[in-house]
Amino acid sequence: MTETPEPPVPAARPDTPEARPDILASDDDRTRAEVRVRAAVESGRLALDELGPRLDEVFRARTRGDLESACRGLPEPGPRDALVVDRAPTSRSFLVGIFGGFERTGEWVVPPKMTLWTMWGGGVLDFSEARFSSQETQIRSFSIWGGTRMVFPDDVEVDVKGLGLFGVFDKSATRRIGKAGTPRVAVRGLALFGAIVTRTKALRRRPRD
Known part of the structure; x- marks a missing residue:
């Protein structure tokens, strides 16, 4: 058939x-x-x-x-x-890790101001796929007997200033780009018997037309 x-x-x-x-x-x-x-x-x-x-x-x-x-x-x-978007933040502006932790990874919208506390706990903020609700973002980070790690993409301007008192306040992610329209993140804070670590992640670029 x-x-x-x-x-x-x-x-x-x-x-x-x-x-x-x-x-x-x-x-x-x-x-x-x-x-x-x-x-x-x-x-x-x-x-x-x-x-x-x-x-x-x-x-x-x-x-x-x-x-x-x-x-x-x-x-x-x-x-x-369009790293800066006209959308509401998808994270709280106050994150606490006490005997526990917090994490923000993947696609998320960053609030213009954030405060991070870790005490006998830890936190991770990965901005690699994030978008920003403001051209200027302010982050205050405090770690007491705890640890916080922040990862920034290399197309975002970052200014890190803080004090490590019997601890580590790492400024490795500090990066100035000086290009109009680039989001800028200012990190300030204190690590007391703890660690606040910042890193830069190199992103793969698509070829320009």
Whole structure:
């Protein structure tokens, strides 16, 4: 018995709603276009004096085609674009590890101010995949007979100043970039019979177009 082959699935036509540029733009569409323009300025792909006119085009856009015109010549944002986001923090600003610990890793949104306490316990903050809710982030870290470890990506500016009293306050992650739009984290505190360790993580970069 000969089986009848199934008909092939037709390819999407260029006039489907997803492909048509005359579809009205949503607020999410405009937000993505705004991020795309700002990321291009921060990376040096677009001159600063072009930011205002391009954003005006984004805000005036009525259709997806208008948004593509506003983003002409610009690539889609990559995974490390827009490090400062207009989103609510996803972590509490006060973290305590007493006879226990705390951990923040993966994708999370950092509050503008954080206070960390470890006492006979430990804590880990990994900012490698984090986004920041403010251009300037202030972290106060105190460790008494405990330990705290912070890992920062190498595209974030970090300033570490603290005192290790019968303990260790490590400043290895201190890094100045001096590039406009770069998030800056200031770490201050005290390690008393404990340790506060900071490290820098080198990130893999996608090749520039």
